[in-house]
Amino acid sequence: MTSTLIRGGRIITAVDDYHADILIENEKIVSIGLNLQPGANCQVIEASGMLLFPGGVDCHTHMENTFGPSVTADNFKSGTRSAAYGGTTTIIDFALQNHGTSPLQAIERAQSKADNVASIDYGFHVIITEVDKQVLEDMRYAIRHEGVSSFKMFMAYPGTVMSDDAAIFQAMRMVGQHGGMVALHAENGTIVELLIQEALAQGHTSPRHHALTRPALLEGEATHRGIKLAELAEAPVYFVHLSAKEALKHVVEARDLGIPVFAETCPHYLFFDESSYADSDESDSFDGARFVMSPPLRSKEAQNALWTALKTDDLQLISTDHCPYCMKEGHLGKINQKPLGANDFSKIPNGVPGVETRMTVVYDGGVRSGRISLNRFVELMSTAPAKLFGLFPQKGTIAVGSDADIVIFDPNEKHTISAATQHSDVDFTLFEGHQVQGKVKKVLLRGELLVSDDQWVGKTGQGRFIPRGEVGKW
Numbered sequence: 001m002t003s004t005l006i007r008g009g010r011i012i013t014a015v016d017d018y019h020a021d022i023l024i025e026n027e028k029i030v031s032i033g034l035n036l037q038p039g040a041n042c043q044v045i046e047a048s049g050m051l052l053f054p055g056g057v058d059c060h061t062h063m064e065n066t067f068g069p070s071v072t073a074d075n076f077k078s079g080t081r082s083a084a085y086g087g088t089t090t091i092i093d094f095a096l097q098n099h100g101t102s103p104l105q106a107i108e109r110a111q112s113k114a115d116n117v118a119s120i121d122y123g124f125h126v127i128i129t130e131v132d133k134q135v136l137e138d139m140r141y142a143i144r145h146e147g148v149s150s151f152k153m154f155m156a157y158p159g160t161v162m163s164d165d166a167a168i169f170q171a172m173r174m175v176g177q178h179g180g181m182v183a184l185h186a187e188n189g190t191i192v193e194l195l196i197q198e199a200l201a202q203g204h205t206s207p208r209h210h211a212l213t214r215p216a217l218l219e220g221e222a223t224h225r226g227i228k229l230a231e232l233a234e235a236p237v238y239f240v241h242l243s244a245k246e247a248l249k250h251v252v253e254a255r256d257l258g259i260p261v262f263a264e265t266c267p268h269y270l271f272f273d274e275s276s277y278a279d280s281d282e283s284d285s286f287d288g289a290r291f292v293m294s295p296p297l298r299s300k301e302a303q304n305a306l307w308t309a310l311k312t313d314d315l316q317l318i319s320t321d322h323c324p325y326c327m328k329e330g331h332l333g334k335i336n337q338k339p340l341g342a343n344d345f346s347k348i349p350n351g352v353p354g355v356e357t358r359m360t361v362v363y364d365g366g367v368r369s370g371r372i373s374l375n376r377f378v379e380l381m382s383t384a385p386a387k388l389f390g391l392f393p394q395k396g397t398i399a400v401g402s403d404a405d406i407v408i409f410d411p412n413e414k415h416t417i418s419a420a421t422q423h424s425d426v427d428f429t430l431f432e433g434h435q436v437q438g439k440v441k442k443v444l445l446r447g448e449l450l451v452s453d454d455q456w457v458g459k460t461g462q463g464r465f466i467p468r469g470e471v472g473k474w
């Protein structure tokens with residue numbers, strides 16, 4: 001029997017804050033208490049002065065994503081290792097339903113990419129691109145028998161992954177009856193497309209036009225429509241990467257009425273705003289491409305509103321939407337990356353990295369700056385995503401019986417974030433040069449050390465697919 005004792009740390013959960021030892025046996029936490037004694041052959045980890053968090057749960061990542069014009073820079077090997085260094089021990093990634101195929105085939109394909117390669121645990125949402133009777137039946141089957149109970153649908157990207165309202169409504173109605181949930185990418189795709197074509201026709205090709213052609217109002221409109229479709233379908237709904245005040249307003253309104261509407265935001269919307277695009281209209285500046293994600297960065301005012309909403313539970317969690325493309329073509333052999341859109345902003349692959357920095361930047365910029373409490377931090381990073389997406393209490397907390405996914409975190413260590421010292425295959429981080437306080441020191445997945453003082457001590461492939469139960473019930 002393998003056993004580990006973590007001694008003397010300060011345990012933080014979504015509701016508790018206390019000093020105790022944690023005893024781990026066979027992947028699980030078996031005891032929490034004072035002065036626990038190690039048995040024979042027990043590994044002892046000293047953690048005095050350290051905070052102990054449940055392993056991070058990032059419910060929005062895109063490893064080896066193929067639905068855009070190119071493949072993301074991280075696959076499940078590099079991406080999950082990078083996540084682990086950042087304190088995340090579970091991700092929920094995506095399985096893409098290609099046109100003419102079943103969601104069940106999508107799950108199988110996604111599993112074949114992750115199995116034996118991922119270093120942390122994982123699940124999938126299926127991206128639904130086509131709905132018919134058989135697809136709806138397969139979605140029901142996925143919820144009941146495959147442990148895949150959430151589905152992403154796009155109100156944007158016409159001609160590729162966008163679904164119309166009827167498809168979204170039918171999917172919501174089906175999954176709502178079976179304990180599942182649809183997650184929506186809410187932007188009015190047809191109007192965005194029109195604005196893009198008008199901008200290009202006027203010769204506007206630089207990255208900042210990405211933001212100008214995706215106005216906040218169109219995120220607000222789609223969010224409102226998505227809520228109405230969910231209400232009609234009598235189903236819960238989840239909004240991914242919420243960025244705009246105009247969208248938040250509708251979420252708040254619905255939640256105040258007791259409608260099961262949930263939403264996440266992402267670190268990039270909390271730490272950057274639209275001014276990051278400002279320089280990129282100069283003739284040869286392509287630098288703003290690093291901030292090309294959808295929805296785009298919003299105003300400073302929106303950023304403040306998001307922070308407030310995180311505090312008041314109008315937003316339930318922070319995920320990363322880790323979807324990295326390199327700024328330089330050919331980095332580690334990656335092709336068709338951000339420079340694809342060097343002469344046309346609409347061809348820049350959408351997405352940014354973030355899986356490794358999520359906990360650190362939110363701890364520093366959220367907890368240390370006084371915007372959120374330490375308990376709320378744990379809730380946003382771990383407990384809420386686990387509860388909302390059917391992983392709790394196996395994941396998302398430090399409790400007897402839970403998986404021993406634990407982050408040992410030094411609240412005092414200062415460091416500077418840089419792509420050069422990160423572990424993703426992408427060649428930049430939005431947080432380059434940011435000085436932060438608080439550092440992930442050790443990370444355990446089901447009791448096994450993955451990361452120890454900046455050293456990788458984990459094993460490729462030790463991550464496991466985690467079947468999920470009912471979602472959207474929290």
Ligand SMILES: NC(=O)NCCC(=O)O
Pocket residue numbers: 062185241292293294295321323350351352
């Ligand atoms: N967000 C983004 O720009 N890229 C990733 C795909 C998505 O989540 O829409």
Ligand SMILES: [Zn+2]
Pocket residue numbers: 185240241294
């Ligand atoms: Zn999206």
Ligand SMILES: [Zn+2]
Pocket residue numbers: 060061062321322323
């Ligand atoms: Zn995404």
